[in-house]
Amino acid sequence: MDWDDLRIFLAVARAESLSGAGRRLAMDASTVGRRIARLEQAVEAVLFAKTPQGYSLTAEGARLVGPAEAAEQAAAAAAEATRGEAGISGLLRIGAPDGCANYLLPQVARSMCEAHPGLEIQIVALPRVVNLSKREADMAITVSPPDTGRLTVQRLSDYHLHLAAHADYLDRHPPIRAPEDLRQHRMIGYIPDMIFDRELDYLSETGVETATISSNSISVQMQAMRSGAGLGIVHDFAIPFVPGLRIVLPGHIALRRSFWLLRHADDRGSRRLSRLADALIQGLRAEVSRLEAMVLPAATGRT
Known part of the structure; x- marks a missing residue:
């Protein structure tokens, strides 16, 4: 599973919309939608339900949040280690x-x-x-x-x-x-x-x-x-x-x-x-x- 796909997944989960996630990621909303569709195909599960209020997590999506956040923290720690303390x-x-x-x-x-x-x-x-x-x-x-x-x-x-x-x-x-x-x-x-x-x-x-x-x-x-x-x-x-x-x-x-x-x-x-x-x-x-x-x-x- 690609970390970048998980990063986009977390952005949609937090913004509850493709456009909101796109603004945070500096990415077009249609591209965000395609990446989410690719991730859903990879995990063989529907991660979001589209509602009048926006995109809400399905049960399968909610289960993915924890591992995705753990990957986010690991990526941040790796970036810190390479930057040093200067x-x-x-x-x-x-x-x-x-x-x-x-x-x-x-x-x-x-x-x-x-x-x-x-x-x-x-x-x-x-x-x-x-x-x-x-x-x-x-x-x-x-x-x-x-x-x-x-x-x-x-x-x-x-x-x-x-x-x-x-x-x-x-x-x-x-x-x-x-x-x-x-x-x-x-x-x-x-x-x-x-x-x-x-x-x-x-x-x-x-x-x-x-x-x-x-x-x-x-x-x-x-x-x-x-x-x-x-x-x-x-x-x-x-x-x-x-x-x-x-x-x-x-x-x-x-x-x-x-x-x-x-x-x-x-x-x-x-x-x-x-x-x-x-x-x-x-x-x-x-x-x-x-x-x-x-x-x-x-x-x-x-x-």
Whole structure:
């Protein structure tokens, strides 16, 4: 059995479509279909059932996933052995929530690529947890540790959030001296039924029940605040990116959250991914510290 056929089989199993697998493999969907047909002929079994939702594994296909993933790990280990330890090359795909992906990972990725010229990094910003079982990414950053799944979990870094608004908004509206004053103001936050992790339910910390402007993207919320549309809970590390943004009620509303790094349990033996994970952890911690230090301690209530 050809390993390359198994590689294509895994891509279809994870993407649940020929076109999705083709995009991941940089291959035409019709070619993917022909290769799957060739593999099915070789194993004398139908591996996928075509449904309105896409391609789903048959019982025979599900039995092939384990051996195919074992072959994938063996191929990766062989590639690592030939590359040696001098530098890290190849593709790394990182899944992350919106705030981390927009305000932290670009700088961290730059440093990692400068240290390893042969490295290519893809940042996947999704309003949900990246599915590592389907290999949507090599590793994922989340705002809470998972309860289930064959994953290795490492604490990445703590970070802080505060209520903030643009100076233009604050100049045009009544002063805010206590949390009760917020009832006179417009709030910006997440769409309630699109909050994919309980740690993102920031609005409840303000005592205000509903947001006037809401989005499932923290970047959209930040742009709304930049325009002077209202107040919202923001990451301290994102504040330096929005000149004019001011922290409000630091002594009353101050949140701390954590980022977690997730990897598929089968990747524990990969020296390459372990080295990349270490570089990512060090880089992200340093970037959170650098950006948060730019926010005046007097304004945040921290020392």
